[in-house]
Amino acid sequence: MDTNSTEPSCSLEALRGSEGVCRFFALISFSSNFANNQKRRVMGKCKYCGKKAGFLSSIHKECEELHTQGLIECKEFVETTLFNPAETSTKITDTLEVFRQKNFLSEDEIRQIIQEEAKYHRVNSTVELNRLRELSAANYLTQKILDENLNSYSEGFIKEKCKQYFDRKIELEAVADSLATYRYRNKDFRDILLDSLNTASRRFLEDGVISDEERSLFNNFVGEFGINIGDLPSKYADSNIIKVKQLTFLKDLQNGEKPNFIVDAAPVILTKGEFFVWVYKGVTAYEERTKSEWVGRSGGASIRICKGVYYHVGQSKGHKVSTQYMAAVGTGFLMLTNKNIIFYSRSKSIKVAYKKIIALQPYSDGVEIQRETSQKRLVFSGFDSWFIMNLLSTLEL
Template identity: 30%
Template sequence: MGKCKYCGNDAGLFHSKHTDCEQRHLNGIARIKKILADCFDSKEDFYLHQNEIRSICLESYLSEDTCRNIYCQVFDSAIEKYLDDGIIDAKEEGTVARFIQFSELPQHLLNANKSLERVVQSKVIQELLNGQIPAPKITISGNFPFLLGKNEHMLWLFRDVTLQMQKVRRETVGRTRGVSVRVCKGVYYRTGGFRGRPVETTYMQHIGTGSVCLTDKNLYFHCPEKTLKIPFSKILSLDPYSNGLGVQKDGANDKPMFFENLNSWFCYNVISNLK
C-alpha cells in the first residue's frame, strides 16, 4: 500500500496521494499567497495574519520549505509590482522591511532573483532624485581592480559582466572576367580583369568578462583583456535592454559597446540623473 505524501496515511495500491489532500494542499498555497499579496498592496501589517497563516500551513500539509518558497515567490512579485511606477516609495519600503522581519528569510533566499538587490538600487535612485549622494552598504568580496578618484563615490559593483564592442569587417567581393591560359604544367594565367567592390559588415566582438563599477562620476569596466573608464559626461547615448546596457561614447572613432548581465534599468537611471 502506498502512503499519501501529504497526510501520511494509506493512499491505496500504486497511489502516492489522496486527491482531497492534494487539493487542500494547493488551496492552502493559494490562500497564503493571497494574504501576503494583499498585505503588500494595502500596506497592512503581516503580523496580523501570522496565526491564520500558521493554521493554513498545518491543515494544508505545507512544509517549511514550501512556505519559504511561497514567501519568496510573493516577495518577487511584490517588488516587480512596486517597481512598475519607477521606484519604491517610503511606504512601500516600510512594507518590504516589515515583510523581511516577518518572514525571517535569509538574504540569499530573498535575493535569489535579485529582488532584494533591486530594492536597494531603487533607494539609490531615490536619493539621487533628492539631490543626495547615495552611500549604499556594499560588501566587496574578491578582487577590486578600480582606483577611484578623489571625492568619487561607488554606487554599485556588478560582477560577471560581459563586454562586447562593435567592430567593422572590410572585404572586397566581385569576380574576374576572361579566360585561363596554360603557361606550363600546373601554372595558369588568367587574362582579363577583376571587378570588385568593397563591402563593410559590422558585428559585436566578445572582449571579455569582468566587473563593472558604477560611481557618481564614471562607469568602470575591468577584465583581463581590457580596462575602461567612461566618464558620464562623455556618454552620447544609452540603450537599456532586458539583458544589459548599450553605451555609445561621443568620440568620432568610438563604436557602440554592450555590457551584458547587469541591471540596465538601474544603470540607465543613475547615469541619466548624473550626466
C-alpha cells in the same frame, strides 16, 4: 490375487479371517479421511466475516454487498466530516470503527480513504490541523501527508501575516513571530518571504511612484529577514522586488544618500568616493569589429609558355571591402557605480566613465554605448535597460 499389490482388497477371500476384517476397516477409514480432507479443501471461509462460505466459495454475497456499501458510505462520511469543525475527533474515530466492524472495512482501506481526502484538501485552520494530528497519532494518516498539510497551512498563515504588515495592519514583529510559531518541513521560509515581498512590490509599482512609507516598509522587511537583493534566486532576476529596490536607490541618490547595495568579494577596485549602485550578473559584452577582404575582377587571356607555365595578358584591378560586425568578448558582471560602467569577465574587462559616453541607445535586453574615446560601438546584453537610463538622469552628469 497379486500379493505385490498395495491396494486394499474387497474380495470374499480377503475378508476371511481376522486379517481380512482388519484390512476391510482400514479401507473404510482411508476412504472417510480422504473425503473429509477433500471437503475441507473446497469448504472455504468468507474473507469478510471469517465464517464458512460454502462449497468452493470464499465470500458471502451479503458480506460483499455490505463491504461495497461500506466503502461508499465511509468515503462520503470522511468527505463531509473530516474537516468539519462541528465534528469531534472522537466521533469520527468511533464511526470509522463501526465501518470497520459492521462493513468489514480493513484499516488499510479506511486509511486510504482518509489519506486521499487529506491529500487533496488542504487545512485552513488550527482545528483542522489538530484533527489531522490526531488521525496521524491513530495511524490513519502518514507523516508525509501530515507534513504537507502543515507546510500548506504554515505558508498560508505566514503570507497572510506578511500581507497584513504591508497593509499597515500589524507590526513587523508579528511576521517574525509567525515564523517562530510554525515549523516548515523540508522547505525554506525564504521562498515564502520573497513571494510575499514580490506581491507587495507589484502593488507598490501600480501607481509608478514609491512613497516614503512604502520605501520604509520595503527596506524594513528586507533588513529584518536578511534578504540580500543582490543575491536573489534566478526566478526573481527581473521581478517587482528588483524594480522597487532600484527605485529606492534612485530616490536615495536624489536625496544625496548613498545606496546600501551589498557586493560580496567585488573583483574590481573602486576609486576614491566611488561606490556601487547596482550589479547585473550574466551580462554579455559585444564590441564592434571590422572584417576586411580583397575583392576584384581580372580580364585578358592566358598564354601557355611551356608546360605548367602561363602568362596572363590583360589587367586586374581589385579593392578592399570592409564590413562591421559585433563580436562577443565575454560574459560576466556589469557593475554600475556612481561614476563608471564597469564590465568584468575572465576574458575581458571594460571601464567606461559616464562622462565619456556621447550616446546611449536602450534596448529591451541591454544598451548600446558610443564612447568619446572610440568610434567602435559597445553593447551590453542580458538585462533591462530602464534602470541605467534613469540612473544617468538622476546622477545629472
